[in-house]
Amino acid sequence: MADPDTLAPPRPRRWKRLRGGLSIQSKLLLMLLSVSLVSAVIVGAIGFTNGRQALQDSALDQLISIRELRAAEITETIDSVIRDASLQSRNLSAQTLSQTMNAAFDELQSDPLSEEQLETLETYYAEVFIPPLEESSETEYSDTAFIPDSNAGQRLQLGYTSRNLDLDEDYQELLAREDLGDGTAYSAAAAQYGDYLTHLVEEAGYEDALLLNLDGDVVYSAYKGPDLGTNVNTGPYRDTLFAQAYRDVTATNSVDAVEITDFEAWIPSLNHPTMWVVSPVGDDDGITGVMAFQLSLHRINNVMTGGEQWAEQGLGETGEVYLVGRDDLMRSNSRLLIEHPDTYAERAADGGTSPSIASRIAEIGGAVLLQPVTTRAISEAQAGRAGTMTGLDYLGGDSVIAYAPLHIEGLDWVINARIDTAEAFAPVVEFTRNVLLSLLGILLGVSLLSLVLAQAFTRPIHRLVGAVRQVAAGDLNVQVPGGARDEFGDLGNAFNDMASSLRVKQELIEEQQKENEKLLHTLMPESVANRYKKGDETISEAHENVSVVFAELLGFDDYARGLTAEQETSQLNTLMRGIDEAAAKAGVEKVRTLHGGYLASSGLVIPRVDNVRRSVEFARQAVEVLDRFNAQNGTSITLRAGIDTGTVTSGLVARTSLAYDLWGDAVNLAYRVRSVSGQPGIYVSQTVRDRTQEMVDYVEAGTVETQGQTETVWKVV
Incomplete structure (x- = not known):
């Protein structure tokens, strides 16, 4: 079969046959017009951004003013009651x-x-x-x-x-x-x-x-x-x-x-x-x-609802102001409950309120001491901070919120003013429409002006020269306007093809380098990876004062017998991710993972004074990971872990297979104390126990022979 490339005419000749569009002068006119239009768009965008922000700030300021007004009114109401009670009783x-x-x-x-x-x-x-x-x-x-x-x-x-x-x-x-x-x-x-x-x-x-x-x-x-x-x-x-x-x-x-x-x-x-x-x-x-x-x-409700005159007081169709106590329960009524009691229970339940509580609120027509409000705005106000935010309200809707603590002696309340985001920012939407219409008018005027000034602009090649210089400086993202049907269009298309090709190749090279780096760092520490990349044949390092954790899963094989291979792998990955997270949280580095085991260390890559404590804490957190897994899956998988500390050697074994491993007396002893009793638990050497006995409770679990001596093994209680 003939090569298709040999059947097609050369690209330059094909472009030449297709050419017959606008002249260079026409292209200049279009280029000038494009610059003018872009400028108009930029100016319009800046004006739109500033105007939109001003309208949003105005909506927030209005909500803050209403919140402050209500706060002053409820404070004065309660203060007047207190003053009246004091006077009457005297x-x-x-x-x-x-x-x-x-x-x-x-x-x-x-x-x-x-x-x-x-x-x-x-x-x-x-x-x-x-x-x-x-x-x-x-x-x-x-x-x-x-x-x-x-x-x-x-x-x-x-x-x-x-x-x-x-x-x-x-x-x-x-x-x-x-x-x-x-x-x-x-x-x-x-x-x-x-x-x-x-x-x-x-x-x-x-x-x-x-x-x-x-x-x-x-x-x-x-x-x-x-x-x-x-x-x-x-x-x-x-x-x-x-x-x-x-x-x-x-x-x-x-x-x-x-x-x-x-x-x-x-x-x-x-x-x-x-x-x-x-x-x-x-x-x-x-x-x-x-x-x-x-x-x-x-x-109280009359003050907080403004006599139920929400719209007349600047809160529109959805705004309201309410009080919340330290227990995250309302201390004044909900506007939705007052205006739409038939739909309140459904809305509240959709927003996260217990259906039984939502029904009870609708039944009695009151939200005080019943409706929970656990939004971030309430948490901020309870922490003594005042401010505004956009987020979910107690009904699960998107709202603009102004929150603040309420300073009334004897009452730990906060005040919250909210309005639906769609209503609060409705002027912004209208402003956006007006800006777009104005921008279209400006663009039309600029287009007419460009027709008059087109002949004054020449030398369109400068665009291409500038693009070439950018490529020479290393910027491969540059593109020149394409689609023209003249000589400059041909040149521009060829340049864009070249730049795109260079950019794609550069991106592929960079992506491959990142993948290689990522793969190496998952197999070995960064220091070992650097030596490996330099071509070192024998890579090993001795480390002092390193804690080693050798953990073994018990019962997983029994549980996996009822699973498919895919399910077994998925469940094992879930367990190992949980243990990896526990290791990261405790400051412990994973060395390698086996089918039913986990080898980790502390103080190996990053020297740590408290590496022993971190290793014990990691083992305890790994037990918690298994407990959560068992509770979720109805399993009874347990952990048997051994911990020792001392001198270890790490290195790259079998360069072609990239197996990073850890060996030494501490690794051997951690492996041996793990199986001292055959029962699940966290077992440590005498050295580990001596360094953590003030923080962890132990019981004696047995002994092992090591280097001709008897080593006492302790179990974490």
Whole structure:
């Protein structure tokens, strides 16, 4: 068969036949036009980049401003509550109320309930209060779990709490229930002074207000719930944040003390999240009790949602600001939950929230103390840093986030403002479209101008000369514009072919050199590889103070009998990669790998003072690798390793096969101590044990004979 090359006309002649396009002058015009267009594109790109960055910065600045505004509002809200609680507990009315109610409560202690009355109280809890509590908390309670131990507490709950037969009863009726008409001093005191606390609840918007004596008894409650009459030191609420706050302020014996608690599930409120502000009642001579105000969750949510006016306040269709506690749980409600409760559970579950928790949040319509937020922004804020970032939010969507710690004494909260990235950067998209349209207009104008100036530009050969000089300087990536159908096009195509050919050849040479280097470094240390490349026939090195680990896998062959050859190789590779990672982590160098064994050293390539400790640590980490492998695959593969330290020799054995090996007394002893008992474990020589006994626990495992002497072998516990 004839050679195809002999049938085709020479390339120059073929190009000449195909030529017949634009003239040199036309080419000059096109070249000038290209330069102008590129310049316009570059200018447009610079303007686009700067403008886009400015718009992004503006979006971030707006989000930061909203975050700071909300932070200031919630801080001022809580500070005002604390100030109000402190003032209310120090005035004369509060002091009179405390003294009077304390005395009336003490008087009731001498009046125990009859068996019939106690049964009535138990019936109230069993039939009215506990069923909805168990439903909300998913926890079972006994009928007597919340009945006070004191006679006075039982009497108050029978007279007030047990009459609330409908937990959805109008709160105004509960507030007005003061005088029971039983002729007791307590009823009279409640009728005379109780409106002080009820007015505070109505005017300040508290959920409830409690009055406690110095013994921990709740002597009065505005809403007369299940917390009335209980003792926060000994009763069912003794382990709550509220109880701890009570103990903290009473311990000060000062009316200036004020404590605020974080949200917690409050049983008397059917496990709804509750905050308390606690302040002692009294004067400079001492305190007579404690006043506690239950802060409304709605009040916190109203501040953080801006009255649910997100769009009007610059947060668009998807933005929100929320609080998160140290436990990574929300302290304010989610916008999506408020606006789209039907889709919240699905979105939250897709974002990584437990489906059961997501369903529970949607069911009760509240995310406080339920919705986890474990994003990087929250971690940064909890570390005390403020800033912005783009990343995943708690619903798994891509958001622009502004985060910061919230500086409120007594509350370890952080504040997070977020908005979907697509919405936040929508102006950037519009700006991009405008820039492109403007750029097209500029390019059209430049094209018209180039037609006028084309004749002023000559000497296109300069481009080719410059390209030749770049090749001469070693830059093989240079290309000249191709595709022309004239003499300069022919020359340019020939030049490009030459440059491409040179570049490909150079890249092949460099790739081959890299592969050779990589292969050598996987077979031997760099120092040995360098000597091998220089042509040394005999390569060996003696090393002092080197630790040797000789490890053997036990049970892998039994496990591999049920596997195909491909599966066996894959599983063995998985194990060896894990052991290699453990070696790298411990600072141990792998020497070679066998089918069921592993030879490694520490201090061989890189001298290390603590090479013995690293070798023992590597062996222990290798055992952990096997434990993880066994747990994942249901296997029982174990490790039997021997460790010794001393003088070794390393070198290249059999130059044609490139086998790098290690030998010497330390290698031999490591191999022998490994099999002292035949059982899995990490066995070390006496020298290794002496140098690591302060860090590792050992038990004696037996002895081996070495060089005419008996060597004690120790096993790592």
